[in-house]
Amino acid sequence: MLEKSTLKRSVIAQLPMLVGQRVRLCGFAEAIRDQKRMRFIVLRDHTGKVQLTQSKDDLSLTAVLDALTPESAVAITGLVTSAPGVKLGGLEVSLETADICGLADARSPIDEESSLDKWIDHRQVSLRYPRQQLVFSIQTTLEEAMRSFWTENGFRELHSPKLMGTFSESGSEVFAVKYFGTTAFLAQSPQFYKQMAIAGGMERVFEIGPAFRAEPSFTSRHETEFTSIDMEVAWIDDHYDLMDLEERWLAHSVSAVAKAHGTTIKELFDVEISPPKLPFPKITFEQARETLGTLGHDLQKSHDLDAEGERLLSEWMAAKTGHEFLFITDYPAKGRAFYHMRRDDEPHLTKGFDLLWRGMEITTGAQREHRYDRLVAQASERGYKLNALSDYLEFFRYGCPPHGGMGVGLARVLMRLLKTDSIREVTLLSRTPKRLRP
Structure with a gap:
C-alpha cells in the first residue's frame, strides 16, 4: 500500500523538477510492455505521460502488476531518474510500490477510431x-x-x-x-x-x-x-x-x-x-x-x-x-x-x-x-x-x-x-x- 502519510501526490508535469526524488503518482495505465526481466508501463494523468519501469526481481511488486490491464486506474511510488533515450520527456520512474485502484476490463469497448455514437455510449x-x-x-x-x-x-x-x-x-x-x-x-x-x-x-x-x-x-x-x-x-x-x-x-x-x-x-x-x-x-x-x-x-x-x-x-x-x-x-x-x-x-x-x-x-x-x-x-x-x-x-x-x-x-x-x-x-x-x- 502507498505511504499516504509521508508522500503527497505529484503530477506528471512536475517530474522534470523532481529528478532524483521519490514521488507518488496516480493515473491510468495507458500501455503495458513486458520483457523477461523488466516491465514498462506508460502512466497518464491529466497533465501528461511518463514511462514507469519495474524490475521483475521484485517478486511482490511483480505479483501485483501481473494483474494490471490497460486503462486501469493505478497509484504508484517510485524514483524519478533522467533517461535521455526515453521519448516521454527524457525521464522515467523506477517503481517501488503499486496499487491497482480500479482494474479495467481486459478489452476496451472503444478505441480512438470508433464512431462518435460509440464514443458517447462509453x-x-x-x-x-x-x-x-x-x-x-x-x-x-x-x-x-x-x-x-x-x-x-x-x-x-x-x-x-x-x-x-x-x-x-x-x-x-x-x-x-x-x-x-x-x-x-x-x-x-x-x-x-x-x-x-x-x-x-x-x-x-x-x-x-x-x-x-x-x-x-x-x-x-x-x-x-x-x-x-x-x-x-x-x-x-x-x-x-x-x-x-x-x-x-x-x-x-x-x-x-x-x-x-x-x-x-x-x-x-x-x-x-x-x-x-x-x-x-x-x-x-x-x-x-x-x-x-x-x-x-x-x-x-x-x-x-x-x-x-x-x-x-x-x-x-x-x-x-x-x-x-x-x-x-x-x-x-x-x-x-x-x-x-x-x-x-x-x-x-x-x-x-x-x-x-x-x-x-x-x-x-x-x-x-x-x-x-x-x-x-x-x-x-x-x-x-x-x-x-x-x-x-x-x-x-x-x-x-x-x-x-x-x-x-x-x-x-x-x-x-x-x-x-x-x-x-x-x-x-x-x-x-x-x-x-x-
Missing part, C-alpha cells in the same frame, strides 16, 4: 483521449477569459430559473413538464430574466447556463439541451453597440485560448488559433440575400439564412477580406422574436443580428423593444395571448432603459474554434431527440 473511456482532454481544458480557459472580460467591463452574473410558467421565446419548441397539478416549461433561454434585471437597474448582466429546445433537428450542430452564454446591456444606442461589445469579448477570449493552448491545438487538431482582427465585417440581411443570389444560392425562406447560405457567405467574406467572422444585420421582423426592436425608418426590419464564424451561426442578438405599448402591439401582432405574457410585460410598465443583448452557443464556439465536424465532439454528454443516455 463516455467515461472516450473522455480520456488527449483530444477530448484538451477540449475541456480549452472550455475552462474560454469561460475564464469571458468572465474576466465581463468583470473588467462592469457586468454582474445571473442564475435564472429553468422552470418557467410561460414560454421564453416564440412559444414553440418548448419542453412541457408536470408541475404540481399544472404545466411548467423548460427555459429556452434566460431572455425574460435578463431583461427583468435590466428593468431592475442592473445595467450589465451575463449568464452561462443550460437551455432547452424541443426542436426535432438531427444536424451536427443542434442539441436539445445546450449551454447558452447570454449578455444583456442597458443604455445602448442601437444594435451596433452590441456587435462592438461582442467582437471585443470574443477577441479577448480567443486570445486567451491561443496563448494557453495554441501549440497543443495545432498538434492535436491541426488548427491555427490566432486572435481575430477588429472590427468584424458586417452586411445587412438584404445584402446577404443578394450576394447569395450572385453565388447561385436562393434562400428557401425570405426572412432567414440556411446552413448552406451561412457557409457560402462566410467563404465569400473570407476570400474577400481574410476574415473568419461575419455579422449579418437588420433581419426581417417576420423571422425574429416579437421583442426585437423594429427600425423606425423600415418597420419590417429589426435592429438584430447574427454572427457567423467559419460558416456557422454562433450568436443571435438584437436591441430589445423596451417601450411597453410597442411591445404589447408587437406581441398582439403575432397572435400571442397577452395574459400568458403578463409577467414579462409587467417588467416594462414602470420604466425600462433602452437595452439589448445576445445569446451565444458555447459548444458552437468550441466547434468552430477547433473545426470539428459535430457539436457532439465538444459536448460532455449529447442530448438529441433520440439520445437521453448515458
Whole structure:
C-alpha cells in the first residue's frame, strides 16, 4: 500500500523538477510492455505521460502488476531518474510500490477510431483521449477569459430559473413538464430574466447556463439541451453597440485560448488559433440575400439564412477580406422574436443580428423593444395571448432603459474554434431527440 502519510501526490508535469526524488503518482495505465526481466508501463494523468519501469526481481511488486490491464486506474511510488533515450520527456520512474485502484476490463469497448455514437455510449473511456482532454481544458480557459472580460467591463452574473410558467421565446419548441397539478416549461433561454434585471437597474448582466429546445433537428450542430452564454446591456444606442461589445469579448477570449493552448491545438487538431482582427465585417440581411443570389444560392425562406447560405457567405467574406467572422444585420421582423426592436425608418426590419464564424451561426442578438405599448402591439401582432405574457410585460410598465443583448452557443464556439465536424465532439454528454443516455 502507498505511504499516504509521508508522500503527497505529484503530477506528471512536475517530474522534470523532481529528478532524483521519490514521488507518488496516480493515473491510468495507458500501455503495458513486458520483457523477461523488466516491465514498462506508460502512466497518464491529466497533465501528461511518463514511462514507469519495474524490475521483475521484485517478486511482490511483480505479483501485483501481473494483474494490471490497460486503462486501469493505478497509484504508484517510485524514483524519478533522467533517461535521455526515453521519448516521454527524457525521464522515467523506477517503481517501488503499486496499487491497482480500479482494474479495467481486459478489452476496451472503444478505441480512438470508433464512431462518435460509440464514443458517447462509453463516455467515461472516450473522455480520456488527449483530444477530448484538451477540449475541456480549452472550455475552462474560454469561460475564464469571458468572465474576466465581463468583470473588467462592469457586468454582474445571473442564475435564472429553468422552470418557467410561460414560454421564453416564440412559444414553440418548448419542453412541457408536470408541475404540481399544472404545466411548467423548460427555459429556452434566460431572455425574460435578463431583461427583468435590466428593468431592475442592473445595467450589465451575463449568464452561462443550460437551455432547452424541443426542436426535432438531427444536424451536427443542434442539441436539445445546450449551454447558452447570454449578455444583456442597458443604455445602448442601437444594435451596433452590441456587435462592438461582442467582437471585443470574443477577441479577448480567443486570445486567451491561443496563448494557453495554441501549440497543443495545432498538434492535436491541426488548427491555427490566432486572435481575430477588429472590427468584424458586417452586411445587412438584404445584402446577404443578394450576394447569395450572385453565388447561385436562393434562400428557401425570405426572412432567414440556411446552413448552406451561412457557409457560402462566410467563404465569400473570407476570400474577400481574410476574415473568419461575419455579422449579418437588420433581419426581417417576420423571422425574429416579437421583442426585437423594429427600425423606425423600415418597420419590417429589426435592429438584430447574427454572427457567423467559419460558416456557422454562433450568436443571435438584437436591441430589445423596451417601450411597453410597442411591445404589447408587437406581441398582439403575432397572435400571442397577452395574459400568458403578463409577467414579462409587467417588467416594462414602470420604466425600462433602452437595452439589448445576445445569446451565444458555447459548444458552437468550441466547434468552430477547433473545426470539428459535430457539436457532439465538444459536448460532455449529447442530448438529441433520440439520445437521453448515458
